[in-house]
Amino acid sequence: MAKYNAMTQEWLDAWKQKIATSKEYKEIAKNWEGSVSIIVNPDPEKGIPEPIYVFTDYWHGDVLDFLICDKAKAESARFVMSGDYTRWKQVAKKEVDSTKALMQGKLKLKGDLTYVVRNIKTVNKVIDLLCEIETIWPDEA
Amino acid sequence: MGYDRDLSFVYFGPTKIVFGAGTSRDVDIEMAGLGCRKALVVTDPGVMKAGLVEGVREALGERCAGVWSDVPQDTGIGVVNSAAAFAREKGVDCVVSVGGGSVIDTGKGICILLMEGGGLENFEGIQLLTRPQTPHIVIPTTAGTGSEVTCMAVILDERKGQKMLIVEYFNAPRIAILDPKMTERLPPLLTASTGMDAMTHAVEALQSLSREPIADGLAMQAIRLLHRDLPVCTENGADLAARGQTQLAATMAGWAFGNAMVGLVHAMAHSIGAIARVPHGIANGILLPHVMAFNRDDAAEGYAMVAEALGVREKGMDEREAAEAAITAIRSFLERIGHPLRLSEVGVTDEDIAKSAALSLSDGAIVNNPRPVLDEEEVIAVYRAAF
Numbered sequence: 388m389a390k391y392n393a394m395t396q397e398w399l400d401a402w403k404q405k406i407a408t409s410k411e412y413k414e415i416a417k418n419w420e421g422s423v424s425i426i427v428n429p430d431p432e433k434g435i436p437e438p439i440y441v442f443t444d445y446w447h448g449d450v451l452d453f454l455i456c457d458k459a460k461a462e463s464a465r466f467v468m469s470g471d472y473t474r475w476k477q478v479a480k481k482e483v484d485s486t487k488a489l490m491q492g493k494l495k496l497k498g499d500l501t502y503v504v505r506n507i508k509t510v511n512k513v514i515d516l517l518c519e520i521e522t523i524w525p526d527e528a
Numbered sequence: 529m530g531y532d533r534d535l536s537f538v539y540f541g542p543t544k545i546v547f548g549a550g551t552s553r554d555v556d557i558e559m560a561g562l563g564c565r566k567a568l569v570v571t572d573p574g575v576m577k578a579g580l581v582e583g584v585r586e587a588l589g590e591r592c593a594g595v596w597s598d599v600p601q602d603t604g605i606g607v608v609n610s611a612a613a614f615a616r617e618k619g620v621d622c623v624v625s626v627g628g629g630s631v632i633d634t635g636k637g638i639c640i641l642l643m644e645g646g647g648l649e650n651f652e653g654i655q656l657l658t659r660p661q662t663p664h665i666v667i668p669t670t671a672g673t674g675s676e677v678t679c680m681a682v683i684l685d686e687r688k689g690q691k692m693l694i695v696e697y698f699n700a701p702r703i704a705i706l707d708p709k710m711t712e713r714l715p716p717l718l719t720a721s722t723g724m725d726a727m728t729h730a731v732e733a734l735q736s737l738s739r740e741p742i743a744d745g746l747a748m749q750a751i752r753l754l755h756r757d758l759p760v761c762t763e764n765g766a767d768l769a770a771r772g773q774t775q776l777a778a779t780m781a782g783w784a785f786g787n788a789m790v791g792l793v794h795a796m797a798h799s800i801g802a803i804a805r806v807p808h809g810i811a812n813g814i815l816l817p818h819v820m821a822f823n824r825d826d827a828a829e830g831y832a833m834v835a836e837a838l839g840v841r842e843k844g845m846d847e848r849e850a851a852e853a854a855i856t857a858i859r860s861f862l863e864r865i866g867h868p869l870r871l872s873e874v875g876v877t878d879e880d881i882a883k884s885a886a887l888s889l890s891d892g893a894i895v896n897n898p899r900p901v902l903d904e905e906e907v908i909a910v911y912r913a914a915f
Contacts, residue, residue, distance in 0.1 A: 486895055487738065490789070491538040492655040492697050500654055500693050505890035 390521040403453040405516040413448040416509040421465035430472040434525030466498035537740040543677040552707035553587045562663045564622035566593040568615040571626045593618040603630045604684035608637035629673035633681040657698040664701040671774040672722030674782020676704035708772035716762045720865040723758040724813030726778035733784035735827035736896045743788035746780040751837035753777035793819045795891035799884040818914040826899040881911040
């Protein structure tokens with residue numbers, strides 16, 4: 388299986404492909420509307436010298452843009468999630484539950500929490516599919 | 529005790545507690561201790577009418593810059609924004625909330641706007657703040673909500689017609705003054721229903737998927753105190769010792785659920801409250817034993833702890849038997865305190881049930897319920913059992 392460097396466009400493309408080809412996702416996410424951005428705070432010691440901005444967009448089971456972007460684009464998303472690299476890595480590896488990470492202040496969310504909760508199965512499925520990608524993390528490379 | 533070997537959690541409970549009859553008169557000392565000079569007192573018309581604000585205002589003296597008493601039963605963004613504008617005009621550096629959950633959540637919203645500026649509609653989300661907010665002193669006038677020690681606020685977005693949840697560690701109240709005299713004149717039904725709100729917080733914390741030992745300990749003691757003292761309060765509201773213990777129980781239950789979260793009872797109570805206007809505490813109380821029956825097989829360990837706290841776990845009982853005993857004991861307890869037992873008693877109709885079931889599935893509280901809730905039919909069945 389191919390390996391991808393985390394938080395690169397290639398990695399996002401692979402993630403998008405996983406989601407787009409998942410029949411289970413298409414069914415679970417049939418009600419989801421809107422974009423989610425991920426902001427990774429800089430952590431030079433872990434190989435993240437600058438913030439990383441990721442924009443992902445979903446619509447009723449379809450997958451739209453999956454982009455490494457700039458700050459303005461990231462902040463235009465319906466949901467903006469931000470946090471330290473270590474936290475994102477824990478979520479991506481399913482070492483930490485994303486809802487718990489939010490409630491405990493390990494990640495921040497700007498947007499309607501009730502909508503996220505209503506669609507928590509969609510959120511969990513997207514993370515499950517991310518876990519299936521062979522990822523090379525900057526601090527493990 | 530069945531905690532995972534790799535248990536990992538965050539416990540958050542920074543609020544200072546001041547307890548005792550007459551301690552609401554110490555609000556000026558506590559405020560000075562925070563280094564604050566001018567306070568806005570936030571309250572509602574009912575609390576004003578009951579004369580509970582006067583003593584606080586007198587105690588504050590010149591430190592009281594004004595009183596905002598227009599908080600409705602369910603506070604909204606517009607209310608918070610107007611109150612914050614009033615607070616800014618008065619140049620306040622501290623908020624003193626005197627009231628129940630709606631008043632306290634209004635106070636929390638004002639604290640954010642005084643520090644960060646703008647309107648509350650810009651703060652929808654979780655853990656967005658990056659610095660401590662305006663100091664907030666809370667003087668509860670009910671014993672139930674637990675909001676005096678949580679970092680959460682529920683505010684109605686009037687434009688969208690839905691409730692907005694704000695969760696911010698930086699906005700937990702600095703001080704809660706638990707003065708039993710402030711709850712002395714609560715009528716029996718309100719005493720019972722707010723007490724059952726606290727009982728539900730404690731039981732749901734013990735059954736939560738996010739339960740942990742600190743929250744469990746607080747929840748257990750909250751149940752013990754409520755079981756012993758809530759019936760005393762409903763029979764004789766003037767018993768300040770019992771009033772005080774139920775206030776402490778509500779606060780402990782607040783810490784418990786503020787960390788371990790709640791479950792299906794709250795999801796269903798929020799929904800039936802929105803659809804049929806059933807007061808939150810009453811909905812919680814009625815639904816609690818029915819949701820416990822629904823969850824029993826997935827939460828037997830937590831419910832066995834409830835049985836232990838209620839004094840009904842007998843020697844030799846396994847967890848499932850103890851859980852059953854807990855459910856029976858909660859039903860008896862509701863009768864003992866004169867709490868409504870059926871949704872049909874409080875104006876709920878058959879039509880309300882289907883609408884409420886659909887809404888329940890989208891409530892955040894459902895995430896931590898021990899038994900996964902798969903579809904509306906399951907929720908409808910629980911509502912019908914409670915109907």
